Structures are given as C-alpha cells and as structure tokens.
Amino acid sequence: MSKDYYNILGVDRKASKEDVKKAFRKLAHKFHPDKKGGDEAKFKELNEAYSVLSDDKKRAEYDAYGRVFSDGAGGGASGGANPFEGFDFGGFGSNFEGVDLGDVFGEFFGGGKERAxxxxxxxxxxxxxxxxxxxxxxxxxxxxxxxxxxxCSGSGAAPRSEMLTCTMCNGRGKIHETKRSFFGSFSTVATCTTCQGRGKVAKEKCHxxxxxxxxxxxxxxxxxxxxxxxxxxxxxxxxxxxxxxxxxxxxxxxxxxxxxHPLFTKEGNNLTTNLSIKLSTALLGGEYKIQTLDGDLTVKVPAGVSLGEILRVRGKGIPYDKNKRGDLLIKLSIELPTKLSKEAQRLVEELKKEGI
Ligand SMILES: [Zn+2]
Ligand SMILES: [Zn+2]
CATH class of the missing domain: 2.60.260.20 (Urease metallochaperone UreE, N-terminal domain)
Known part of the structure; x- marks a missing residue:
C-alpha cells in the first residue's frame, strides 16, 4: 500500500491529530457521495487515510514502513478515533430504533457488518x-x-396467507436511507419498515x-x-x-x-442464629426448643459450654447441589443473672467453696 495518506488529506506530516480531524471533516463534507459533486472513490480514500492517521499506533507504523500492519487500513472507523466525537446529533441519538450507532457508522464507512x-x-x-x-x-x-x-408467531401473516415479495425493498429487507448530519446528508442502510426486514409481506395481514x-x-x-x-x-x-x-x-x-429474617442469617450454605442459655444450663447442660426454617426443634446443650460456642445442627441450612443441605449454626450466649436471691447467693457461695 503506497498511498500517501498525508497527501490525500492535504496535511503536513507533522500535522496534529486535531488538524487531521479538521482536514478530514472538511474533505469528507466536500466529497460525500450523497452530495452534489460527491465522489465515492475519493470519499473512501479519505476515510482510509483518516482511519490510519487518526490512530497513533497505525500512524506510527505508516510513518515508519509506509504501511499498516496492525489492522486492515481500509477497515473503517472502528479502530481509529471517532471523528464524530463531541458532535451533537440531535434526534439521531443512541435510540436509533434497534440499530447500534456503531453499526450505522460502521456501514457508513464501509466497514462494519449489520447486526440482526x-x-x-x-x-x-x-x-x-x-x-x-x-x-x-x-x-x-x-x-x-x-x-x-x-x-401469527411473529410472522405478521394471516394463517395460510400467500407471501409476496416486498415491493418497498424488492425482497432485500434493507433500504438505503439518506440521513442528515453535519456533512449535509449521507446514506445509511436501514431495515425495511414495510416488511420489517423479512423481504416478504403477507398478502393477507394477521388481524x-x-x-x-x-x-x-x-x-x-x-x-x-x-x-x-x-x-x-x-x-x-x-x-x-x-x-x-x-x-x-x-x-x-x-x-x-x-x-x-429476624432470627437467621445466611452464611454460604449455612444458616446462623443466636441462642441465649441460662448459666445453670451452661454448667449442667440441658435442652432448648428452637425455631428452624423447617419448624421447631429441640436441641441438646451439652454440659460445660462457654460463651460464643457454636452448636451445629446438620442439614438444617441452605439446600445446594440437588439433595445436599448446609447446617444450622447456633451461637450460644449465656444469660448472667443481675440480681441474686438470698438463697441463690448462698448456693453460689457454696460453689465458690468448691472452687467454681
Ligand atoms: Zn400477528
Ligand atoms: Zn421490505
């Protein structure tokens, strides 16, 4: 590829990115195929030159070797900087019915493919x-x-209707449309609205x-x-x-x-809950009735548990892997009496003598 991209855009080899952009806009405007005196071949050439010179990497390769290796130079605006940056497209915004803005410009530059x-x-x-x-x-x-x-299962045709070739798009499903932009106007390919891109229309429409x-x-x-x-x-x-x-x-x-949930918290496949037990239960062990997600359950608290200890009830946690279930983890806290009766005090004194 021995084209002189600088010459094509009419810029100096030291031209800044901004100057390259300006030159491209001016010339693209002049040679746009849809304009009077436009020139499609020239326009494509401009686009090719711009796609290389607006991209730092491609421009460096082009400067060094006179060609570009990183991407097909004619590959459209996809790799290069967006010349439309900062432009107000007015009604021609991102909500362009069903079509990506990128696709529209990809087509405009002869590069991208139309998506479904x-x-x-x-x-x-x-x-x-x-x-x-x-x-x-x-x-x-x-x-x-x-x-x-x-x-009609989306076909738009009445049951057993004859299908005719769409006269609007001649069965292609696409229509070249002229859109206004800062260039004046240019053409895009749009889905045919008469046949919705199907290329065929039903003789009798679905009611x-x-x-x-x-x-x-x-x-x-x-x-x-x-x-x-x-x-x-x-x-x-x-x-x-x-x-x-x-x-x-x-x-x-x-x-x-x-x-x-007021009682349960999920931790991976396990459920956790808190249970407050009496001091005597902590020392001697005992049974408590607790709530689970599967209904009430009586748990055995072994003798000699301490604060923060965790009791595990297997299989009462979160279901996973078909038939497996995590566990229910019961975190124990011990209620200490704030006031002791005379009798309780006497008994604790006895315990103290025992070294407890
Ligand atoms: Zn229908
Ligand atoms: Zn059509």
Whole structure:
C-alpha cells in the first residue's frame, strides 16, 4: 500500500491529530457521495487515510514502513478515533430504533457488518421473603411489554396467507436511507419498515397485530427461583425482553432482593442464629426448643459450654447441589443473672467453696 495518506488529506506530516480531524471533516463534507459533486472513490480514500492517521499506533507504523500492519487500513472507523466525537446529533441519538450507532457508522464507512435486529432488554426487581430465597420458589410476574404476536408467531401473516415479495425493498429487507448530519446528508442502510426486514409481506395481514408480528401486551412470566439465591443476584431470561418485528427479543433481567429474617442469617450454605442459655444450663447442660426454617426443634446443650460456642445442627441450612443441605449454626450466649436471691447467693457461695 503506497498511498500517501498525508497527501490525500492535504496535511503536513507533522500535522496534529486535531488538524487531521479538521482536514478530514472538511474533505469528507466536500466529497460525500450523497452530495452534489460527491465522489465515492475519493470519499473512501479519505476515510482510509483518516482511519490510519487518526490512530497513533497505525500512524506510527505508516510513518515508519509506509504501511499498516496492525489492522486492515481500509477497515473503517472502528479502530481509529471517532471523528464524530463531541458532535451533537440531535434526534439521531443512541435510540436509533434497534440499530447500534456503531453499526450505522460502521456501514457508513464501509466497514462494519449489520447486526440482526434485537429488542431491548428489560430489568425488573423482585423482593423475596427469606424462606423462599432459601428453599427456592416460583413467581409469576405480569410484564407490560412488546411481545411476539401469538396469532401469527411473529410472522405478521394471516394463517395460510400467500407471501409476496416486498415491493418497498424488492425482497432485500434493507433500504438505503439518506440521513442528515453535519456533512449535509449521507446514506445509511436501514431495515425495511414495510416488511420489517423479512423481504416478504403477507398478502393477507394477521388481524391480531395488523401484520407487524409484534404487539404491546401484558405477558405473564413464570420465574423459577433456585434455592439458596443471594440478595442482589440477577436472574437472566434469554428472550424475555422486548420483542422487535423481524428480529429477536431482548433479555429479561430479574434482580433479587432478599428480605432479612429476624432470627437467621445466611452464611454460604449455612444458616446462623443466636441462642441465649441460662448459666445453670451452661454448667449442667440441658435442652432448648428452637425455631428452624423447617419448624421447631429441640436441641441438646451439652454440659460445660462457654460463651460464643457454636452448636451445629446438620442439614438444617441452605439446600445446594440437588439433595445436599448446609447446617444450622447456633451461637450460644449465656444469660448472667443481675440480681441474686438470698438463697441463690448462698448456693453460689457454696460453689465458690468448691472452687467454681
Ligand atoms: Zn400477528
Ligand atoms: Zn421490505
């Protein structure tokens, strides 16, 4: 490749990035194919020169070897700096229906590939009681969104309708459109809105969706929440988002919020709880009735336990790995009497004599 990119853009070899950008904008404006007196070949050449000279790495390679190794020099604006940076596109914003802005410019520069149309993702929040988060649960949520039409399964055609080639795009599914920009105007490839990119239209349209294939509706979505889900975890349902005519649906993201439990805390696969026992139980041992997520349970406190000791009840924790369950950990605290009766005081004196 022996083209002189500096010459093409009409800049000095020492030109700053800003000057390169300015020169490119000016010339691109002048030679844009959609303008009167435009020149497509010249425009492509400008774009090629700009993609190299606006990229520090490519420009250094070009300066040293007269060519670029890191990327195809004609590869479009993808690798280079964005010449549109700082420009206000007005209505031509990121919400350009179903098409990535990057894709539009990729096409504009002859580089990128068109991606399939995809509907927007939807994010929702779901609060669960502690028990349901531990054991897993099912929830049905009603979601107002654009979904595929059930009557025509998204095709837009009435049952058994004859399919005709779309006259708007001649069956290509795409239409070259002229868009206004700071250049004046330039063309982009857009999905044909008549056939929604399918290239064919039904002779008889689906009555439920008027031939669009999607429609706004309330959809009931069944969510299966796996056991042991953590607070803040996100469940993704592929295809649960907004549908788009002639494309694929986005995804649904469900963020889980787990309510706190007054008695239990989750620690990995284990549950922890606190139990306050009497001093006499700590010394002599005894039985306590406690609450678990599976109902009441009597636990045996062995004699001679100390403050902060942990009793473990196996298998009463969080379910995991099909049939396994974590444990319930009971952290002991000992209630010390603040006031002793005369009799109690006498007995403790006796204990003292015993060296306790
Ligand atoms: Zn329909
Ligand atoms: Zn069409």
């Amino acid at each position: 149309r995809r509907g927007r993702d939807i994010s929702i929040d779901l609060e669960l009681p502690f028990n349901e988060a531990v054991f897993g649960t099912e929830r049905k949520v009603l979601l107002g969104k654009t979904g595929f039409c059930e009557t 439920a969706c008027h031939g669009v294939g999607v429609r706004r509706k309330d959809e009931e979505i069944a969510l299966r929440i796996p056991p042991g889900i953590e607070d803040g975890e996100v469940i993704r349902l592929t295809g649960g988002g907004e549908a788009v005519a002639g494309g694929t649906a986005g995804d649904l993201y469900v963020k889980i919020h787990v309510k706190k």
